[in-house]
Amino acid sequence: MIPEDHPRYAALVVRERLADAMRAGIVAPEGLIAQGRGEAFDYLLGERTTASAARAEIDAAAMLLAARRPVISVNGNTAALSAHQLADLQEASGALVEVNLFHRTEERMQRITALLEEHGVDVLAGAPERLIPLSHDRALCLPEGIGAADLVLVPLEDGDRCAALRQMGKAVIAVDLNPLSRTAQTATLPVIDEVRRAVPAIAAACRTMTPAEARERACGVDGKRYLREALAAIAARLEEMGHALE
């Protein structure tokens, strides 16, 4: 039980939710460590959507609407944190949803699919093939899903796989709090924001954009600029917190 008088009660409740999701076989133990890395960067960003990230989220909506065959790749952490929000994003964007895991087991695939379906997500089914240029089971994806996608949205992804998807000629939107991660550095569009803030913002932007507006905005996306802006936001906050120590 988390003591309610703890100064970081809200953050502790999210942690407990992920720990529970791990016990339920949804989140891999390594997924908890990844959550912690995200928390650290979120703290440095002020635990809020920066103005820069808000623009990136509108870009993400534009890219999803302008894509021929957009696919949202969902892992255990994303499902545990955002299942209901993904249902809404799927409806707003028309994207396919594929479950794709770094620590892949048949059992986790099934549990995550069931959780997403409970929350109204239409999850792509099929026989996976080794289509991604990576070793072991990390090469697996659905031929009619990520295999055929021109754009993949990968919230909370592994940097190695993000690079592999780019090598396959696909555009990649990553949602990642760490502007220095290989995922963020490799993605076509890095959204440097917390997934539970980013997913609804992208869904909302999808609903306010015409197809023509989406196509135009999608052409002008500058991913590197978002990385620079996120680093600048962190540097400014560090300086501010340093002054508070004097």
Add this chain to the structure above:
Amino acid sequence: MIPEDHPRYAALVVRERLADAMRAGIVAPEGLIAQGRGEAFDYLLGERTTASAARAEIDAAAMLLAARRPVISVNGNTAALSAHQLADLQEASGALVEVNLFHRTEERMQRITALLEEHGVDVLAGAPERLIPLSHDRALCLPEGIGAADLVLVPLEDGDRCAALRQMGKAVIAVDLNPLSRTAQTATLPVIDEVRRAVPAIAAACRTMTPAEARERACGVDGKRYLREALAAIAARLEEMGHALE
């Protein structure tokens, strides 16, 4: 199995070790999230002991040697990462070692004690009492351990408890990679370094210091300075990495 061709193979192996420790009941699920937060800050510090942290480690040795009754408070993460190093630090510093957990269960207390003893740590036993000004079982500690200590070394600690120990009038040395954490901000001496680098460095410094040198150095410790230096190190690295993006 971790693919050996992964660019972050070494970091993944440490993560797997902690995930295994969790499955063995040593590390709490929330401890994995804490590890991730530490990893993020370690990355920002360059995954090395800064010159500033190396000085803090000599200060920590001085404080341990100069204390009347120093106690090392060990939790699951510290035991999983540093059990053998703690045995060496105990020998070099003469400090008592007490197992003290945020997510306290009798089973975890016993498993951690057994792990430490396997690695040669002499673990303090006794009947815990509610002596720390915190709610629930987090108040528990040993009267003849942390209860009677004038100095507590808390590697990888909860910020709330660090503040409570300070309120009790005890000096606290924290080992924490996050210079912005409440632990680091509240400790008498924050050692902003990774626990597996910090513990052997403190032990080595204990062995090269006379009691008189220790007493003199312990009087001049300036904790806030280490926080400022760590923030400056992170800001410098962010700037450097930002330039690499241009």
